[in-house]
Amino acid sequence: MMSNDHILNPETMPQSPEKATLEGKNKFLGLWFFLGGETVLFASLFGTYLSLKNSTAGGPTSEELFGLELVFIMTIMLLTSSLTSVYAMYHMKNNDFKKMQLWLGITGLLGIGFLAMEIYEFAHYITEYGFTFRSSAFGSAFYTLVGFHGGHVTFGILWLITLMIRNAKRGLNLYNAPKFNTFSLYWHFIDVVWVFVFTVVYLMGKVG
Amino acid sequence: MSIAATQKQGFGAVIWDYLTTVDHKKIAHLYTFGGGFFFILGGIEALIIRIQLIKPENDFVSAGFYNEVITMHGTTMIFLAAMPLLLGLMNAAVPLQIGARDVAFPFLNSLGFWLFMFGGILLNCSWFLGGAPDAGWTSYAPLSTTSPGHGVDFYVMGLQIAGAGTLIGGINFLVTIINMRAPGMTYMRMPLFTWATFVTSILILFAFPALTIGLFLLMFDRMFDSAFFDVTLGGNTIIWQHLFWIFGHPEVYILILPVFGLFSDIFSTFSKKRLFGYTAMVFATMLIAFLGFMVWAHHMFTVGLGPVANTIFSIATMAIAVPTGIKIFNWLATMWGGSITINSAMLWSLGFIPSFTVGGMTGVMVATVAADYQYHDTYFVIAHFHYVIVGGTVFGIFAGFHYWWPKMFGRILNETMGKIAFWTFFIGFHLTFFIQHFLGLMGMPRRYWVFLEDQNLDLGNFISTIGAFFMAIGVIVFFINAIYSQVKGEKAPADPWDGRTLEWSIPSPPPYYNFKQLPLTRGLDPLWVEKTEGNGKMTPAEPLGEIHMPNNSFIPFVMSLGLFIAGFGFIYQTDNNAWFIALFGGMAIALGAMIVRSVKDDLGYHISKEELEREADE
Numbered sequence: 159m160m161s162n163d164h165i166l167n168p169e170t171m172p173q174s175p176e177k178a179t180l181e182g183k184n185k186f187l188g189l190w191f192f193l194g195g196e197t198v199l200f201a202s203l204f205g206t207y208l209s210l211k212n213s214t215a216g217g218p219t220s221e222e223l224f225g226l227e228l229v230f231i232m233t234i235m236l237l238t239s240s241l242t243s244v245y246a247m248y249h250m251k252n253n254d255f256k257k258m259q260l261w262l263g264i265t266g267l268l269g270i271g272f273l274a275m276e277i278y279e280f281a282h283y284i285t286e287y288g289f290t291f292r293s294s295a296f297g298s299a300f301y302t303l304v305g306f307h308g309g310h311v312t313f314g315i316l317w318l319i320t321l322m323i324r325n326a327k328r329g330l331n332l333y334n335a336p337k338f339n340t341f342s343l344y345w346h347f348i349d350v351v352w353v354f355v356f357t358v359v360y361l362m363g364k365v366g
Numbered sequence: 367m368s369i370a371a372t373q374k375q376g377f378g379a380v381i382w383d384y385l386t387t388v389d390h391k392k393i394a395h396l397y398t399f400g401g402g403f404f405f406i407l408g409g410i411e412a413l414i415i416r417i418q419l420i421k422p423e424n425d426f427v428s429a430g431f432y433n434e435v436i437t438m439h440g441t442t443m444i445f446l447a448a449m450p451l452l453l454g455l456m457n458a459a460v461p462l463q464i465g466a467r468d469v470a471f472p473f474l475n476s477l478g479f480w481l482f483m484f485g486g487i488l489l490n491c492s493w494f495l496g497g498a499p500d501a502g503w504t505s506y507a508p509l510s511t512t513s514p515g516h517g518v519d520f521y522v523m524g525l526q527i528a529g530a531g532t533l534i535g536g537i538n539f540l541v542t543i544i545n546m547r548a549p550g551m552t553y554m555r556m557p558l559f560t561w562a563t564f565v566t567s568i569l570i571l572f573a574f575p576a577l578t579i580g581l582f583l584l585m586f587d588r589m590f591d592s593a594f595f596d597v598t599l600g601g602n603t604i605i606w607q608h609l610f611w612i613f614g615h616p617e618v619y620i621l622i623l624p625v626f627g628l629f630s631d632i633f634s635t636f637s638k639k640r641l642f643g644y645t646a647m648v649f650a651t652m653l654i655a656f657l658g659f660m661v662w663a664h665h666m667f668t669v670g671l672g673p674v675a676n677t678i679f680s681i682a683t684m685a686i687a688v689p690t691g692i693k694i695f696n697w698l699a700t701m702w703g704g705s706i707t708i709n710s711a712m713l714w715s716l717g718f719i720p721s722f723t724v725g726g727m728t729g730v731m732v733a734t735v736a737a738d739y740q741y742h743d744t745y746f747v748i749a750h751f752h753y754v755i756v757g758g759t760v761f762g763i764f765a766g767f768h769y770w771w772p773k774m775f776g777r778i779l780n781e782t783m784g785k786i787a788f789w790t791f792f793i794g795f796h797l798t799f800f801i802q803h804f805l806g807l808m809g810m811p812r813r814y815w816v817f818l819e820d821q822n823l824d825l826g827n828f829i830s831t832i833g834a835f836f837m838a839i840g841v842i843v844f845f846i847n848a849i850y851s852q853v854k855g856e857k858a859p860a861d862p863w864d865g866r867t868l869e870w871s872i873p874s875p876p877p878y879y880n881f882k883q884l885p886l887t888r889g890l891d892p893l894w895v896e897k898t899e900g901n902g903k904m905t906p907a908e909p910l911g912e913i914h915m916p917n918n919s920f921i922p923f924v925m926s927l928g929l930f931i932a933g934f935g936f937i938y939q940t941d942n943n944a945w946f947i948a949l950f951g952g953m954a955i956a957l958g959a960m961i962v963r964s965v966k967d968d969l970g971y972h973i974s975k976e977e978l979e980r981e982a983d984e
Contacts, residue, residue, distance in 0.1 A: 187545060191571055199578060202579035292591045294593055296600060298601075302583070302594075
C-alpha cells in the first residue's frame with residue numbers, strides 16, 4: 159500500500175507535474191469543460207444586462223453613474239494578477255515552490271485589491287446615487303452581472319488561500335500540482351470575463 | 367478491505383456503503399431507485415390529471431390543486447425521473463463500454479447524485495408546506511413571480527440544486543469518455559450509447575447554465591425584490607422565456623439522444639448485425655445536438671418576435687427532421703436481413719420506431735409558424751411532446767433496463783411479465799395520447815381545469831383517461847417484474863444476449879474494479895470481433911498488476927445536505943429573518959465540506975496483484 163508514495167514524494171519532478179498523472183489530466187480537462195459551462199452562464203447574464211441596461215425607471219443612467227478612472231485601475235489590477243499567476247505556474251514547472259507561493263501570494267493580493275475597490279464602487283453607487291439592486295431593472299441586471307463576477311473573484315481568492323496554506327509546509331508534488339494549475343486556469347477565466355464586463359458594461363455604458 | 371466488500375454485509379453496512387459509494391455501478395443503482403421513485407410520483411400526478419378530465423366539469427380536485435399537479439407532473443417527469451434514469455443507465459453502461467475501471471471523477475459522480483436527490487426532495491417538500499409550485503413546469507414570468515405562497519420558491523431552489531448535480535454529471539462523462547478509453551478504443555469504435563452520452567453531456571454542459579441564470583433571476587425577483595421581470599421598474603418578462611428555452615430545447619435532446627444511442631446498441635445486438643451506417647449515426651447525433659441549440663424560439667412563435675425571427679427558427683427546426691430521419695432509416699436497415707430475436711428489450715425498441723415517428727411528424731407540423739398559431743397551447747402540443755418523450759425516452763428507458771438489468775443487478779428480467787408490461791403500456795399510451803391530437807385540433811386548451819359538456823370533447827377525454835390506466839398497469843407490472851426477478855429471477859451469465867460490446871465480456875454484475883486487465887479493442891463491436899475472428903474472449907492490453915481505486919466518501923452527502931438546508935433558508939427568509947440562520951448554516955456546511963475535501967488528501971488505495979490472483983482462483 160505504499161504505492162501512493164511516488165505521487166506525494168516524487169524523486170524527480172517531471173516537466174509538466176500538473177499533467178503527469180491521470181488524475182491531473184482529468185482535472186485539467188474537467189476544468190476546461192467547466193469553464194465552457196461558465197461561458198454560457200456569463201453569456202446569459204450579459205444578454206440579460208444588454209436588454210435591460212436602458213430600463214432605468216427614472217433612476218440614474220450608466221453615463222451618470224460610471225467613472226472610468228476607478229474601473230481602469232481595477233482592470234489593470236486584475237490583468238496584472240493574471241500575469242503574476244502565469245509567473246507562478248512558470249515556477250511550478252521549474253519545481254521552485256517558494257517562488258510559486260510568492261507569485262501566488264501577489265496574485266491573491268491583487269485580487270483582494272480588486273475586490274475592495276469593487277465593494278467601494280458599489281457602496282458609492284448606493285450611498286451617493288441611491289442606485290440599488292432593487293431600484294430598477296437596470297440596477298438588478300448591473301449588480302447581478304458585476305456581482306456574479308465579483309463572487310467568482312471571491313471564490314477564487316478563498317480557493318487560493320486554502321491551497322497556499324494547505325501546502326505551505328509540504329512543497330510541490332504530483333498530487334497538488336494539478337490543483338494549483340486548475341486554480342490558475344480558473345483565475346485566467348475570471349480575468350477574461352472582466353475584460354468583457356469592462357467593455358460591455360463600463361465602456362459601452364459611458365460612450366455607447 | 368476489498369475482499370470483505372464482496373462478502374455478505376449487514377443491512378446497516380449496505381446503507382452506509384450506498385451513502386458513501388463512489389463506484390459508478392452503485393451510483394447507477396442509486397439513480398435507478400431515485401429516478402424510479404420520482405417516476406411513480408409523476409405517474410400518480412398524471413393519473414390525477416386524467417381522472418379530473420374523465421368527464422366534463424368534474425370536481426375530483428380543486429382548480430388550485432390541479433395547477434400544482436400539472437406543474438409538478440411536468441417538472442418531476444423531466445428533471446427528477448427521465449434524466450436521473452438516463453444518468454443511471456449511463457453510469458451503468460458507459461465506463462464498461464469503453465473499458466474503464468470507473469469514471470474520471472468518482473467523487474463528483476456521487477456528489478451529482480446527492481445533489482439531484484436532495485433537490486428533488488426539496489421540491490417535493492412543497493406538497494407538505496403550504497402547496498406545490500403552480501406556475502406550470504415552464505414557470506413563465508410574471509405568473510411565476512406573482513404566484514402567492516412559497517410553491518414557486520421550492521421550484522427555484524429544488525431545480526437549482528438538482529441542476530447543479532446534472533451539470534457535474536455531464537462534465538464527468540465528457541472527461542471520462544475522452545481520457546479513460548481502454549487501449550484500441552478509438553472514438554469511431556465507441557458503441558453508439560457511449561457516443562450519445564458524450565454528445566448529451568456536451569448539451570448538458572452548454573444548456574444548463576442558461577437555466578441556472580434563469581432560476582437565479584427568478585429567485586432574486588421573488589426573494590430579494592429585484593426587478594428583472596417587474597415591468598413597472600423596466601423589467602422584461604420575455605427574458606425568462608428566452609433563458610428557459612435556451613436551456614429547455616437542448617433539454618429535450620438531452621432526453622432523447624441517449625435513448626437513440628441505446629436503441630442503436632439494442633437493434634444491432636438483437637439483429638446479430640453491425641449497426642447500419644455507424645458513421646452516419648455518429649454525425650447525425652452531433653448534427654441534432656448542434657441544431658438543437660438554435661431552435662429555442664420555436665416555443666415562442668406566438669410571443670411576437672416578428673416574421674423574420676419566426677421563419678428562421680421554423681426552418682432550423684424542420685432541418686432537425688433530416689438527421690433524425692437518417693437515424694430511423696439506419697435502424698430499419700440494421701434489422702433488414704438480420705437474424706432478429708424478439709424479446710422485451712427489442713419489443714420496446716420496435717414500439718419506439720412508429721411511436722416516435724408520429725411525434726416527429728407532428729413536430730414538423732408545430733414547427734410551421736402559421737399553423738402553430740392554431741396548435742399553440744392546445745392538446746395537440748401535449749400529444750406531440752408525449753409522443754416524443756414517452757414514445758421515445760420512456761420506451762428507451764424500459765428497453766435499456768431490460769437490456770442492461772442483467773449487467774446492473776445480476777438477474778434477467780422475466781420475459782412474460784416484460785411482454786405484458788410492454789403491450790399494456792404500448793396500447794395504453796396510444797389510447798391516451800393519439801386522441802389528444804384531435805382534442806387539440808378541436809380547440810381544447812392545455813392546463814385547463816375543466817371542459818364544458820357537449821363540445822365534442824367528452825368521448826375523447828374519456829378514452830384518454832382509460833388509456834392512462836392501461837399505462838399505469840404496464841408500469842406496475844414492470845415494477846413487480848423488477849422485484850420478482852431480483853428475488854426469484856434467473857441468474858445472469860456474463861453475456862446473456864450474445865452481445866457485441868465490452869460490457870458483456872466481464873461477469874454480471876462486474877467486480878468492483880470492472881476489468882482485471884484492461885481489454886484490447888481491435889475494432890467496432892470489440893467482443894463480436896473476438897467472437898468471429900478470435901477465441902471469443904478479450905485479449906488483455908496489460909499484464910496483471912496493481913489496480914488503483916478511489917476511496918468512499920461521505921462528503922458528497924454532507925455537501926448536498928448543506929445546500930438542502932440552505933434552500934429552506936432562502937425560501938423562508940422572506941417571512942422571518944431567523945431563517946437566515948438556516949441559510950448561512952447550510953451554506954457553511956456545504957462550504958465546510960468543500961474545504962475538508964480540499965485539504966484532506968484522498969489518493970485512493972491499491973488492490974494488490976496477489977489479491978487479484980486469489981480472486982481469480984475462487
